[in-house]
Amino acid sequence: MAKSALLKSSLAKKYWMALTGLFLCLFLAGHLAGNLQLIFSDALHFNQYALFMTSNPAVKILSYLTYFSILFHAVDGFLLTYQNVKARPIGYAKNNPSANSSFSSRNMAVLGTLILVFIVTHMVNFWAVMHFDKNMPLQSITVEVMGQKQELYVTTNGGYMPVSQVAKSYEEAMKTGAQTYIEHRTDFYNTQARVKIGEGYKDLHKITVAFFKDAKLGLIATVLYVIAMFVLAFHLLHGFSSAFQSLGLNHPKYTPAIKGFGKAFAIVVPLLFAIIPVYIHFFLK
Amino acid sequence: MSTAKNINITLKIWRQKNAKSKGSMETYKLDNVSTASSFLEMLDQLNEQLVNERKEPVAFDHDCREGICGMCSLYINGRAHGPDTGITTCQLHMRMFNDGDTIYVEPWRSRAFPVIKDLVVDRSAFDRIQQAGGFVSVNTSGNTIDANATPINKHDADKSFEAAACIGCGACVATCKNGSAMLFVGAKVSQYALLPQGKVEATQRVLNMVRQMDEEGFGNCTNTGACEIECPKGISLENIARMNREYLKASIK
Numbered sequence: 121m122a123k124s125a126l127l128k129s130s131l132a133k134k135y136w137m138a139l140t141g142l143f144l145c146l147f148l149a150g151h152l153a154g155n156l157q158l159i160f161s162d163a164l165h166f167n168q169y170a171l172f173m174t175s176n177p178a179v180k181i182l183s184y185l186t187y188f189s190i191l192f193h194a195v196d197g198f199l200l201t202y203q204n205v206k207a208r209p210i211g212y213a214k215n216n217p218s219a220n221s222s223f224s225s226r227n228m229a230v231l232g233t234l235i236l237v238f239i240v241t242h243m244v245n246f247w248a249v250m251h252f253d254k255n256m257p258l259q260s261i262t263v264e265v266m267g268q269k270q271e272l273y274v275t276t277n278g279g280y281m282p283v284s285q286v287a288k289s290y291e292e293a294m295k296t297g298a299q300t301y302i303e304h305r306t307d308f309y310n311t312q313a314r315v316k317i318g319e320g321y322k323d324l325h326k327i328t329v330a331f332f333k334d335a336k337l338g339l340i341a342t343v344l345y346v347i348a349m350f351v352l353a354f355h356l357l358h359g360f361s362s363a364f365q366s367l368g369l370n371h372p373k374y375t376p377a378i379k380g381f382g383k384a385f386a387i388v389v390p391l392l393f394a395i396i397p398v399y400i401h402f403f404l405k
Numbered sequence: 406m407s408t409a410k411n412i413n414i415t416l417k418i419w420r421q422k423n424a425k426s427k428g429s430m431e432t433y434k435l436d437n438v439s440t441a442s443s444f445l446e447m448l449d450q451l452n453e454q455l456v457n458e459r460k461e462p463v464a465f466d467h468d469c470r471e472g473i474c475g476m477c478s479l480y481i482n483g484r485a486h487g488p489d490t491g492i493t494t495c496q497l498h499m500r501m502f503n504d505g506d507t508i509y510v511e512p513w514r515s516r517a518f519p520v521i522k523d524l525v526v527d528r529s530a531f532d533r534i535q536q537a538g539g540f541v542s543v544n545t546s547g548n549t550i551d552a553n554a555t556p557i558n559k560h561d562a563d564k565s566f567e568a569a570a571c572i573g574c575g576a577c578v579a580t581c582k583n584g585s586a587m588l589f590v591g592a593k594v595s596q597y598a599l600l601p602q603g604k605v606e607a608t609q610r611v612l613n614m615v616r617q618m619d620e621e622g623f624g625n626c627t628n629t630g631a632c633e634i635e636c637p638k639g640i641s642l643e644n645i646a647r648m649n650r651e652y653l654k655a656s657i658k
């Protein structure tokens with residue numbers, strides 16, 4: 121172990137690149153399954169899923185692994201690319217690389233950097249809002265009670281809480297005399313007893329729909345999202361099968377199958393991701 | 406066959422006085438080149454012309470001129486060993502070119518292969534990688550064992566033989582966008598890893614050869630596959646995968 125420098129050598133870096141890359145492919149599949157609920161399910165199920173993803177301990181471990189993988193993959197990728205650029209200080213006056221290699225395989229670093237930019241903006245837009253925004257709305261539904269429209273918060277134990285009777289804070293409840301107020305962003309508290317009586321769902325569904333339906337920026341956001349998915353597709357077109365080669369898995373029987381599956385994965389996954397904002401922007405409601 | 410004809414060409418060639426000087430692309434006109442001549446014969450013809458003009462001839466590497474020594478190099482019109490596949494530069498013929506063509510001729514470009522003069526590069530980095538582990542230690546003090554006494558699986562013997570076909574020309578490094586030497590090292594590691602004689606030193610071999618490869622300043626493989634296509638001996642990417650497996654195995658031992 122000591123002799124081989126399992127972090128430093130060229131091959132070791134490639135192993136880590138491949139392992140983190142493949143883990144991120146798994147992450148993509150999981151993330152996609154969740155996102156597709158924006159099309160195939162309702163707001164409640166989507167928000168339940170979002171809550172599960174931010175609170176379940178097993179998912180927490182997976183999400184930390186994902187953060188780590190993205191960082192490690194990016195840093196390792198930059199190191200490798202830096203060395204690769206250094207390995208040819210003087211370029212060719214005439215070069216014809218398309219004669220022997222694919223566009224994707226030659227531009228993994230550029231594609232990856234664009235993906236990194238996308239991941240950061242994507243996390244600012246959704247992940248950070250979900251995790252840190254103090255004004256994140258809680259999910260409510262509108263019902264008709266005796267001809268009167270009424271807004272009700274949905275609680276995680278399947279109950280409802282009339283929006284008109286819930287104050288934004290204890291101070292507000294003291295002023296307005298509301299029976300209930302919101303504490304810790306999602307908890308419903310009884311004003312007299314000051315104890316928790318229920319919990320609401322952060323309405324990520326609403327945030328997402330509003331983001332892509334925004335009158336000013338919704339179209340731009342949708343177009344940029346679709347472009348980012350093209351970039352991801354090209355990264356994976358080479359990356360998926362390349363990772364197996366990096367790990368030493370090249371076999372006359374299995375490699376064609378891995379390549380075929382990799383191509384399909386690289387097209388289908390980004391395509392399904394891209395359909396979601398397009399559907400929200402142009403077709404929802 | 407008398408389909409040969411004479412063509413006139415323009416050459417753009419890298420000229421560099423010595424390892425320290427800067428160098429630049431120079432343009433030469435060369436008339437009446439027979440399409441039956443080889444690329445290197447065409448360069449000989451150019452050099453005769455230069456000598457007659459009392460100019461310094463172009464320095465380029467060559468030896469066997471039959472595709473076995475690996476000495477000839479040259480990046481021709483943006484491809485290692487020129488257009489055509491499965492050949493070295495000495496096996497490239499002028500029939501691949503047309504009258505009026507402009508042909509770019511450049512040295513291998515790699516930090517680990519510094520230019521010595523014009524089109525000649527120093528490939529001793531490959532020698533040092535070989536010396537780091539590309540051998541088997543055998544006792545030769547009069548008790549050599551007949552090679553056929555050790556039974557070897559036919560499939561492995563064939564794969565080993567294919568890997569051993571590598572002539573160390575460096576086209577893989579030259580064509581790789583990363584200047585990576587992994588096809589060469591993969592071939593050298595595989596050649597021995599597949600045979601019982603090579604198993605004895607397998608662990609040290611792959612660790613040492615990869616370490617030397619990294620120290621020489623070659624880049625890292627991105628699996629673009631360009632090397633496999635440009636390699637005159639058809640060395641397959643399978644050999645890089647085998648090196649990756651061998652290195653992983655050796656690393657956790």
Ligand code: HEM
Nearest residue numbers: 138141144145194197228229232233236359362363366627
């Ligand atoms: C969800 C996001 C991503 C996924 C699923 C992904 C997946 C992959 C896979 C499977 C590989 C092939 C590994 C190999 O050849 O051994 C790869 C290579 C690469 N990735 Fe990513 N990647 C992602 C994001 C990024 C980011 C953010 C960057 C950089 C900032 C990046 C930079 C690279 C580079 C430079 C390579 C080529 C490395 C090499 O072959 O030496 N990737 N990626």
Ligand code: SF4
Nearest residue numbers: 571572574575577636
């Ligand atoms: S692997 Fe092929 S291209 Fe590379 S040095 Fe050997 S023969 Fe030349």
Ligand code: FES
Nearest residue numbers: 468470475477495
């Ligand atoms: S001169 Fe020997 S291989 Fe070309």
